């Protein structure tokens with residue numbers, strides 16, 4: 202709302218300057234530049250709530266809680282390997298799945314659900330340009346993915362994460378209308394880039410805070426599967442050593458599965 206009002210105000214002022222006060226034009230152009238820089242920062246920043254509520258950290262009550270999240274699955278090889286590790290470590294996590302991938306691998310989705318993890322919505326086709334599409338397309342992307350999760354698990358998802366965490370007021374509104382919490386993260390593993398597994402572990406384990414939401418991907422990335430699992434293991438261990446418990450992300454924390 203505030204962005205729309207600002208855009209209209211700048212447009213009116215530009216019309217006024219063009220007609221009556223050309224000396225003001227450079228200042229108005231500079232204001233336009235500033236406006237777009239702030240607008241894009243709000244779209245791209247995972248924690249910005251400028252367009253509506255966004256959860257990027259979720260403080261637990263009474264104990265130190267951390268939330269592991271995986272995006273872009275399910276994948277036939279990576280997801281079962283991640284599940285195996287989580288089972289060994291007895292750690293619950295949240296999987297933000299892509300609807301069309303979920304329909305292609307229903308048995309993997311069923312396994313995620315059966316093993317006590319949370320399934321969440323990550324759009325139907327992982328549409329990268331969702332911010333440039335009409336509201337009806339955004340709604341369809343969200344509804345189809347939620348429908349697939351409900352069909353495969355018998356449970357509607359609670360949470361939605363837009364692709365790359367990028368949101369605008371239409372995406373935020375569509376998530377709200379679908380009854381979904383918009384959930385991003387406050388610590389990303391950068392497993393898509395994977396420059397140095399050791400640096401990834403150091404960064405993820407630095408300054409652990411209550412309610413940290415950690416971002417990983419359960420699909421092939423530049424990280425080998427072995428490196429991805431090694432980083433994941435080290436991150437789980439370092440949080441545990443500092444007294445944290447792991448949980449899946451749900452609307453009502455009382456419904457959380459067993460803490461890991």
Ligand SMILES: [Zn+2]
Nearest residue numbers: 272273364365
């Ligand atoms: Zn994604």
